[in-house]
Amino acid sequence: MVLTVLEFLGLVAFAASGALAAVRARLDVFGVIVLGLTTALGGGILRDVLLGIHPPTSLRNWPYLAVCAATALIVFAFHPQVARLRRAVLVADALGLGVFATAGTTLALNAGATVYAACLIGMTSGIGGGAVRDLLLREIPLVLRKEIYAVAALTGSVCVGVGHALRLPAGPVTVVAAAVVVTIRMLSLWRHWNAPVARPADEGPS
Amino acid sequence: MVLTVLEFLGLVAFAASGALAAVRARLDVFGVIVLGLTTALGGGILRDVLLGIHPPTSLRNWPYLAVCAATALIVFAFHPQVARLRRAVLVADALGLGVFATAGTTLALNAGATVYAACLIGMTSGIGGGAVRDLLLREIPLVLRKEIYAVAALTGSVCVGVGHALRLPAGPVTVVAAAVVVTIRMLSLWRHWNAPVARPADEGPS
């Protein structure tokens, strides 16, 4: 129950981030809906393909699609207001990442994956949707760029894996792990934490 | 039988569109063949992965590959003539979209998917090849851009789903549904139908 509420919060968050990116790229209303759906459902479909769940959960249950399409439409209709809420959107995106990475790990454990595989598949599930969004808009995915993104998702997955190994109850562990991911992402955005970049290679006599 | 003929028409159409796009991007003959194959086979492979059909049908039966490679080679050899037939290519591309979206839905129903999942997987199958083509050439996929594309595919999928629910014979229903998709696409190209674009956000004192 707790997991379901969190999962739909994550869907709404990712759908909003995809739809906003589509509005900024001046796509039409169908493009906004398609990108909202792809961003929100992409990570979960990837997770189900890696786990061998056929067809993917989100293609078998209509509320997934309905919630994402409604979110994208609301963003399309009211985007100037939403754009001013850029901070809220970043919070929502962080929430989506946290929920998907941790709930994906729990789902993979329930599907019989080992703790190691479950952590990797959960992290992939959290990262996947945003990567597809950026690829479709021809941007280098956020996960490859400056901010701490993959590390935050992996931390959440590992928290769930540790909780599973200690036989703690899955629901509360997932909530706490998602909160950890959101906190790392927000701190990284707020403090402009970045990882080191390789120093330029010596390529001339300069 | 009707389905097989339609499916190979769709393969030829998508292979031609991928090969032409590759010629325009000045790729060599192998690039033209690879992009023709990817465009024509991509949607069906995605469909089979989502349905859990391993290995995908088109990687088990050589006529799929042979027809697509031959089409790409013919396009490479005779492309100036084909380029003048731009209108014919757009018709063929619309035919490919229609056939793949509707035949994909029928295939998914035959594989045991629910009507809801089958419509989504069929639509994905129709859209997938062209999206891969555009991604590989670093273009924003057609499905996200101005023309009515995903809606046409979805309409065809839903026609097949309704026919299935009414227990109509699958072959004729697929032909009619494919014709509906092609008609929508051609009308949208001919009349320059476009969906509304979000109005620009107020971002300054202008």
Added chain:
Amino acid sequence: MVLTVLEFLGLVAFAASGALAAVRARLDVFGVIVLGLTTALGGGILRDVLLGIHPPTSLRNWPYLAVCAATALIVFAFHPQVARLRRAVLVADALGLGVFATAGTTLALNAGATVYAACLIGMTSGIGGGAVRDLLLREIPLVLRKEIYAVAALTGSVCVGVGHALRLPAGPVTVVAAAVVVTIRMLSLWRHWNAPVARPADEGPS
């Protein structure tokens, strides 16, 4: 045993090529690791998804990830030296392509695929990682560009398939086939072999 040694050589080679490409694109240390992992593991994950192996082998066995991450970190730390070794990197990339295309074919045969499907899946496995790397960095994939790439991979796959049909032992056949791929790639780089490009279409009175 021979296969395992070759496979890890291939992982190191592809991880290095992805990490170097990430350093060139000025990604941070996490981006370098993520791109190294994606390049090295992408082809194998694609192969396992097409074969229906869930979860993919590389997500179940930690040495895969550890070797790739260590390679990427070493590239990040010592990249100026590595950049000067551009020739060595191209050799390694060719080795990776050869090993993955041929070992992927052998793996697919062992998983019960027909010779035809195994050759295609093996070739895809060899090409896949580099294609994902180029897509994430917004470059047109190498496999679509000037050099003989897909043909080299396919030649190696077909060698393995012929060896399987003649009931030759899989280990030595894979080594020989991988050597064939590497030789073709190195000759093509050394002699600047390229495939013909389509002549420009007549588009004006010039």
